[in-house]
Amino acid sequence: MVLCLLCPWIAPYDPYEIGAADPFLGPNRSNWFGTDDLGRDLLSRILYGGRITILVAIAATVIALIIGTAWGLAAGVRRGWLDEALMRTADATMAIPQILFGLVCISAVGASVVSLPIVVGFLLSPTTARMARSAVVTELSSQYVVAAQASGFTRTRLIWSEVMPNIAPQLLVQLSINAAAAVMLEATLSFIGLGIQPPNASWGTLMLQGYAKIWNTYWFVAFPALAVTITILAFNAYGERIRKNLDSRKSSVHE
Amino acid sequence: MNNLIEVRNLTLTVPSSKGRVPVVDDLSFTIRQGEKLGLVGESGSGKSLTAFSLMRLIKEPVRIESGEILIGGVDVLKLGADQFREYRGSEIAMIYQDPMSALNPIMKIGDQIIESIQLHKKISKADAKKEAISLLASVGIPEPEERISSYPFEMSGGMLQRVVIAIALSGEPKVLIADEATTALDVTTQERVLDLLNRLALDRNLSILLITHDLGVAAQFSDRINVMYGGKLVEQGEIKDVFTNPYHPYTRALLNSRCDYTINVNEPIKSIAGQPPRPDNRPAGCVFAPRCEHAISLCTSEVPKLRELNKRNVACIRVEELLMVNK
Amino acid sequence: MSTRLISVNDLSREFKGSGGTVLALDSINLSVKEGTTLAVVGESGSGKTTAARLILGLDKPSKGSILVLGQELTSLNQTQMRPLRREIQVVQQDPFSQLNRRHTVMRIIEGPMLAFKVGDKESREKRVIELLEAVGLEREHLKRKPHELSGGQCQRVAIARALALDPKILILDEAVSALDVSVRAQVLNLLKKLQKERGLTYLFITHDLGVAHYMADEIVVMFRGRIVERGTRTEVFETPRHHYTAGLLASVPVADFNHDRGAISEFVAQAAPNKADTCAFRSRCSIGRNLSDCASKVLAETMGSATHGWLCHFPINR
Numbered sequence: 001m002v003l004c005l006l007c008p009w010i011a012p013y014d015p016y017e018i019g020a021a022d023p024f025l026g027p028n029r030s031n032w033f034g035t036d037d038l039g040r041d042l043l044s045r046i047l048y049g050g051r052i053t054i055l056v057a058i059a060a061t062v063i064a065l066i067i068g069t070a071w072g073l074a075a076g077v078r079r080g081w082l083d084e085a086l087m088r089t090a091d092a093t094m095a096i097p098q099i100l101f102g103l104v105c106i107s108a109v110g111a112s113v114v115s116l117p118i119v120v121g122f123l124l125s126p127t128t129a130r131m132a133r134s135a136v137v138t139e140l141s142s143q144y145v146v147a148a149q150a151s152g153f154t155r156t157r158l159i160w161s162e163v164m165p166n167i168a169p170q171l172l173v174q175l176s177i178n179a180a181a182a183v184m185l186e187a188t189l190s191f192i193g194l195g196i197q198p199p200n201a202s203w204g205t206l207m208l209q210g211y212a213k214i215w216n217t218y219w220f221v222a223f224p225a226l227a228v229t230i231t232i233l234a235f236n237a238y239g240e241r242i243r244k245n246l247d248s249r250k251s252s253v254h255e
Numbered sequence: 256m257n258n259l260i261e262v263r264n265l266t267l268t269v270p271s272s273k274g275r276v277p278v279v280d281d282l283s284f285t286i287r288q289g290e291k292l293g294l295v296g297e298s299g300s301g302k303s304l305t306a307f308s309l310m311r312l313i314k315e316p317v318r319i320e321s322g323e324i325l326i327g328g329v330d331v332l333k334l335g336a337d338q339f340r341e342y343r344g345s346e347i348a349m350i351y352q353d354p355m356s357a358l359n360p361i362m363k364i365g366d367q368i369i370e371s372i373q374l375h376k377k378i379s380k381a382d383a384k385k386e387a388i389s390l391l392a393s394v395g396i397p398e399p400e401e402r403i404s405s406y407p408f409e410m411s412g413g414m415l416q417r418v419v420i421a422i423a424l425s426g427e428p429k430v431l432i433a434d435e436a437t438t439a440l441d442v443t444t445q446e447r448v449l450d451l452l453n454r455l456a457l458d459r460n461l462s463i464l465l466i467t468h469d470l471g472v473a474a475q476f477s478d479r480i481n482v483m484y485g486g487k488l489v490e491q492g493e494i495k496d497v498f499t500n501p502y503h504p505y506t507r508a509l510l511n512s513r514c515d516y517t518i519n520v521n522e523p524i525k526s527i528a529g530q531p532p533r534p535d536n537r538p539a540g541c542v543f544a545p546r547c548e549h550a551i552s553l554c555t556s557e558v559p560k561l562r563e564l565n566k567r568n569v570a571c572i573r574v575e576e577l578l579m580v581n582k
Numbered sequence: 583m584s585t586r587l588i589s590v591n592d593l594s595r596e597f598k599g600s601g602g603t604v605l606a607l608d609s610i611n612l613s614v615k616e617g618t619t620l621a622v623v624g625e626s627g628s629g630k631t632t633a634a635r636l637i638l639g640l641d642k643p644s645k646g647s648i649l650v651l652g653q654e655l656t657s658l659n660q661t662q663m664r665p666l667r668r669e670i671q672v673v674q675q676d677p678f679s680q681l682n683r684r685h686t687v688m689r690i691i692e693g694p695m696l697a698f699k700v701g702d703k704e705s706r707e708k709r710v711i712e713l714l715e716a717v718g719l720e721r722e723h724l725k726r727k728p729h730e731l732s733g734g735q736c737q738r739v740a741i742a743r744a745l746a747l748d749p750k751i752l753i754l755d756e757a758v759s760a761l762d763v764s765v766r767a768q769v770l771n772l773l774k775k776l777q778k779e780r781g782l783t784y785l786f787i788t789h790d791l792g793v794a795h796y797m798a799d800e801i802v803v804m805f806r807g808r809i810v811e812r813g814t815r816t817e818v819f820e821t822p823r824h825h826y827t828a829g830l831l832a833s834v835p836v837a838d839f840n841h842d843r844g845a846i847s848e849f850v851a852q853a854a855p856n857k858a859d860t861c862a863f864r865s866r867c868s869i870g871r872n873l874s875d876c877a878s879k880v881l882a883e884t885m886g887s888a889t890h891g892w893l894c895h896f897p898i899n900r
Contacts (some may be wrong), residue, residue, distance in 0.1 A: 165684035311771060
């Protein structure tokens, strides 16, 4: 599953061969996934598309992480009215259906490879923020924090060197969850035409193009969809593995 | 006095890098009717696991490897899960250290007691309620008819522990296991709860197995005492005998290392060097030998068997010699 | 004439909660002489942990003054307090959670030095090794993380860390309560040894009378935010005047069968305090329960000697 993720980057690329073959061929020996309406090899388009999808997803995830962590930490460390304000905003943002919100944002700034990660990242940050906040609040009430405070650590230093290492595992897991969600969001947005624009293609775009002809040329939609599904599962599985590893490393059997 | 519970050669193991290693090793002891048996030991001694075994609450990765536990003459380890469930609560019950986590926070305490009563007896809710009130009274809770509608968060630690005791008694067990049941309580509350347990033991001819790391509590409460170390039973006898004249070097060292207000403040406390062994790192021969000041080379190769001496059981090959020396 | 390194005056701390205001500390006074140990004895709800946090400067009082090494904590902000932190350190109750589970022993002990940017990597490492040996640990422990150590070893690491900056005062907040009996003995011995060698001053907070007796030169007994009795170890243990103190002493189970604990006190263990009473202990006191003075007459500390004082209208007479 992890391999599937890396495939679009590592696998040997077939270049864009537009018009190299007959259009609408089903899966055959020279075109494993068939061809699209312009005769382009679908496999190559999926590989290239995958690259874009995944890049966008990763960018979005990183953005979500940065925004979300900062958001959550600010709230958790400061508490008081700032905490309330920030968290209510997070709640509000999460209450709005993501796709709708995404739609609005994209229409406002226009769809592009740059704007998409930012918007998706922003959409995903509230969940990260909540998680970061609760993690930081838990850690701050620990005895080792009291000890660090008494040792003379300044607040910034304390958060960075004492608390962060302890919440990092949870953030990592959040990363993989967000990555999966990002893939989904990007595919959806592109599918409704507000994501990656042709001639660039992401999996969502491919599905959009194939959707119209779905009955005769099922492969057009099926393969990208499959790719999306597998990638999402892969991200989730990866996240699970990280979590299990960290859980077993942190606790040990005492007795 | 007959033996209500007999543990014979009980061994529990856990997995480790060296395969399965024992955490309770060939343990044998009895609990007699109406007696208060104390079980003391430090971390890693296996005392809590012993208690859980009696209740058959052992879960992977801990496994009961061998041995028998006879309750009323029946080896309960050989019973099916359903058959043993009859025993839990009605023959043998257990209370733990933290009363807060033993109780359901969103349920009134009265309902929790009633629930337990109805689990063991087929009586109506009204009758169960009456019994619950009388149970609360017998554990010393004032105004039980009012208290029955309280929630756990409205009550103090000591009160909650009494409620927990009431629930444990609702099945009318013959044996009550108290696993560090007073450790989390204030010393004044602890006094009262121990008093209560004492009274219950007398009034109901209830046997109590009190597990504790606190030597003072063991001294005050028990009739007989079991001392465990590294998964093994090292000494057993009447409390006063064992504590005033300990036979096993570990018992003696443990008593010497205590810190209560009777010890001499001008001298360092006679602590035991080193630490208790981890299950995967147990020494060959006597489990206490590496830290024993009387150990000889034979101690590191021969595992001492529990032997009887002057109405006591001790697991030490040098015990007679050492007694001579001390005289 | 030795100096008082800690001097607390009329200290109060209120907490506003959903059930109204709680007075965790009610005008307490205490002081600790240089090079000695003051034990603060109290059960849950006595306010002893609140007091510790205030003295460490991790909390601000509602009223009163806290003088640490001559500096008034209430007039300092967090930045101004920093230099003082080098002189007063803490060892807490839970051996594992007071150490950062992601750090190695080396990093943990180095912590305070890093916080104050003391020395360079080499000199810090040397000092850490020095401290390790002083608390009875080995070099091989440096690379380990807390979960790879036993409770006693963790506590030693905590002590080493506390000593890293060579403080004058150590606050020990139930520092041995979570340890096994034999390990407790080792750590107490270590603490006494370090005190003698380095002239440390200890503020030892505990609920365990035996530990208080062994470690303390002077003791204060707290109950519901007030100091109900204070004195030297001998005064408090041999001639307690407050009924609560006597009750505590009588309740503590002792493993020595040759020791006679005296009559079990008559006081009630569970009784809701009557907020209107001037004496917070009245509802539990076998004497005070029946006396109206204990409900209405304002309490002031009576001193029986230069060091022995109590907060009671009808103290135990000897």
